[in-house]
Amino acid sequence: xxxxxxxxxxxxxxxxxxxxxxxxxxxxxxxxxxxxxxxxxxxxxxxxxxxxxxxxxxxxxxxxxxxxxxxxxxxxxxxxxxxxxxxxxxxxxxxxxxxxxxxxxxxxxxxxxxxxxxxxxxxxxxxxxxxxxxxxxxxxxxxxxxxxxxxxxxxxxxxxxxxxxxxxxxxxxxxxxxxxxxxxxxxxxxxxxxxxxxxxxxxxxxxxxxxxxxxxxxxxxxxxxxxxxxxxxxxxxxxxxxxxxxxxxxxxxxxxxxxxxxxxxxxxxxxxxxxxxxxxxxxxxxxxxxxxxxxxxxxxxxxxxxxxxxxxxx
Amino acid sequence: xxxxxxxxxxxxxxxxxxxxxxxxxxxxxxxxxxxxxxxxxxxxxxxxxxxxxxxxxxxxxxxxxxxxxxxxxxxxxxxxxxxxxxxxxxxxxxxxxxxxxxxxxxxxxxxxxxxxxxxxxxxxxxxxxxxxxxxxxxxxxxxxxxxxxxxxxxxxxxxxxxxxxxxxxxxxxxxxxxxxxxxxxxxxxxxxxxxxxxxxxxxxxxxxxxxxxxxxxxxx
Numbered sequence: 001x002x003x004x005x006x007x008x009x010x011x012x013x014x015x016x017x018x019x020x021x022x023x024x025x026x027x028x029x030x031x032x033x034x035x036x037x038x039x040x041x042x043x044x045x046x047x048x049x050x051x052x053x054x055x056x057x058x059x060x061x062x063x064x065x066x067x068x069x070x071x072x073x074x075x076x077x078x079x080x081x082x083x084x085x086x087x088x089x090x091x092x093x094x095x096x097x098x099x100x101x102x103x104x105x106x107x108x109x110x111x112x113x114x115x116x117x118x119x120x121x122x123x124x125x126x127x128x129x130x131x132x133x134x135x136x137x138x139x140x141x142x143x144x145x146x147x148x149x150x151x152x153x154x155x156x157x158x159x160x161x162x163x164x165x166x167x168x169x170x171x172x173x174x175x176x177x178x179x180x181x182x183x184x185x186x187x188x189x190x191x192x193x194x195x196x197x198x199x200x201x202x203x204x205x206x207x208x209x210x211x212x213x214x215x216x217x218x219x220x221x222x223x224x225x226x227x228x229x230x231x232x233x234x235x236x237x238x239x240x241x242x243x244x245x246x247x248x249x250x251x252x253x254x255x256x257x258x259x260x261x262x263x264x265x266x267x268x269x270x271x272x273x274x275x276x277x278x279x280x281x282x283x284x285x286x287x288x289x290x291x292x293x294x295x296x297x298x299x300x301x302x303x304x305x306x307x308x309x310x311x312x313x314x
Numbered sequence: 315x316x317x318x319x320x321x322x323x324x325x326x327x328x329x330x331x332x333x334x335x336x337x338x339x340x341x342x343x344x345x346x347x348x349x350x351x352x353x354x355x356x357x358x359x360x361x362x363x364x365x366x367x368x369x370x371x372x373x374x375x376x377x378x379x380x381x382x383x384x385x386x387x388x389x390x391x392x393x394x395x396x397x398x399x400x401x402x403x404x405x406x407x408x409x410x411x412x413x414x415x416x417x418x419x420x421x422x423x424x425x426x427x428x429x430x431x432x433x434x435x436x437x438x439x440x441x442x443x444x445x446x447x448x449x450x451x452x453x454x455x456x457x458x459x460x461x462x463x464x465x466x467x468x469x470x471x472x473x474x475x476x477x478x479x480x481x482x483x484x485x486x487x488x489x490x491x492x493x494x495x496x497x498x499x500x501x502x503x504x505x506x507x508x509x510x511x512x513x514x515x516x517x518x519x520x521x522x523x524x525x526x527x528x529x530x531x532x533x534x
Contacts, residue, residue, distance in 0.1 A: 172322065173322035176329070178326060178330065178333065179329065292413075296413045297336075297413075300336070300417075301336070303420060304332065304333075304420065304423065307423060307427060310427075311443060311446050312325045312328070312329070
């Protein structure tokens with residue numbers, strides 16, 4: 001139990017501290033691919049530092065909910081980062097929260113962010129919150145379906161058990177996971193406000209979704225939200241790794257494998273971030289009203305993955 | 315043990331085939347459709363070659379070779395040229411909107427999987443479980459032919475259907491005799507060339523490749 005708690009704390013801290021680095025790496029790759037001069041790798045940390053040193057400006061109409069929401073969002077993301085196995089599979093939290101609870105934690109953060117956006121009463125906040133809800137209510141069932149496909153294989157919804165089945169048992173190719181992987185990529189672009197659905201670098205009122213919601217935040221509140229955004233990207237990357245390329249995550253009680261597991265995680269994150277930026281650089285942002293179609297396709301693919309599981313793998 | 319690993323790869327390629335079929339169903343641009351068709355041919359050729367290698371059915375190597383030459387290289391190249399010459403690479407609006415088409419596609423997949431279950435139990439091949447996917451591919455290609463009104467997507471749908479049939483033959487009975495397969499390949503090749511000429515004739519007559527205009531030819 002004690003090593004489990006220790007590993008849990010270390011893993012959560014690693015996720016919180018390294019998440020901005022992943023965002024910096026993705027931005028770096030994207031700048032290279034677009035032929036721009038890249039910002040330094042540590043740029044997200046500098047932004048956070050700058051924001052934490054500023055004085056917060058809050059609208060007169062803001063209620064306590066508005067001040068409270070960033071802390072809530074950050075706490076949710078930190079909790080989510082703790083549930084997903086990144087390099088150790090022996091986590092003390094894992095019996096308390098499975099994949100379905102993870103989806104719930106993401107939903108909780110989103111609800112608070114949307115409420116806070118509506119709280120101020122500006123038109124942009126409301127617009128962003130509505131769009132976010134439109135996207136997320138379509139993305140969530142698809143994400144659940146992806147988890148169910150993995151759960152059908154491992155007969156459990158607990159993430160460490162899924163990782164154990166996929167990585168530490170006999171190697172088997174699961175065709176259904178190919179469908180789930182495509183669906184997961186589509187969902188994670190929508191949930192992380194990345195390119196085919198939303199553009200994280202734009203403030204154009206016609207297209208922005210996530211940025212419209214956080215327009216009224218400043219200083220430490222904005223810093224927490226930005227940090228939570230990078231943490232969410234990190235958690236989703238870790239989820240993708242845990243579900244589709246879990247090899248290298250240290251098995252339960254295998255402490256000798258931990259340094260190697262950490263190295264494997266770093267390598268997979270570097271490759272994953274580069275792939276994400278490559279996909280972003282080659283894809284065009286879809287129109288807002290095409291986004292339901294995009295996410296509908298993700299849902300179908302996840303369902304198809306389950307069907308294929310019953311046909312080919314039982 | 316080695317056979318099961320081969321089998322797993324064949325299953326993965328079968329899943330890929332189905333995935334590409336769905337991608338074709340949701341694709342709006344003709345050039346994208348042709349690229350997807352080429353990839354489908356590649357997956358088909360690879361799975362046929364692996365079945366040939368793992369079961370010792372050497373005539374399947376020939377089938378894989380023909381598939382590679384015709385469906386991955388020759389036909390996509392021919393279609394690319396045709397699209398450039400006819401200058402038709404614009405969004406093709408399908409007759410039914412794409413989410414609805416995808417929903418119908420899911421229903422078709424469930425239907426095909428259930429339909430294939432009793433048939434595949436009778437078959438004695440190691441790849442019999444992929445028969446459901448082959449039938450789903452056929453039905454999805456058929457759906458694509460129904461929902462598209464332009465000529466080139468319809469022909470590609472027809473060819474994708476042939477891909478599905480070919481895969482069904484491989485998975486249920488280790489492929490048809492080589493003579494039959496050669497004949498089918500030649501037929502398909504000739505068919506594509508004849509249809510290519512037809513495209514020009516259709517466009518000359520109606521100023522469009524939309525087959526809805528052909529309804530004018532009906533006698534009342």
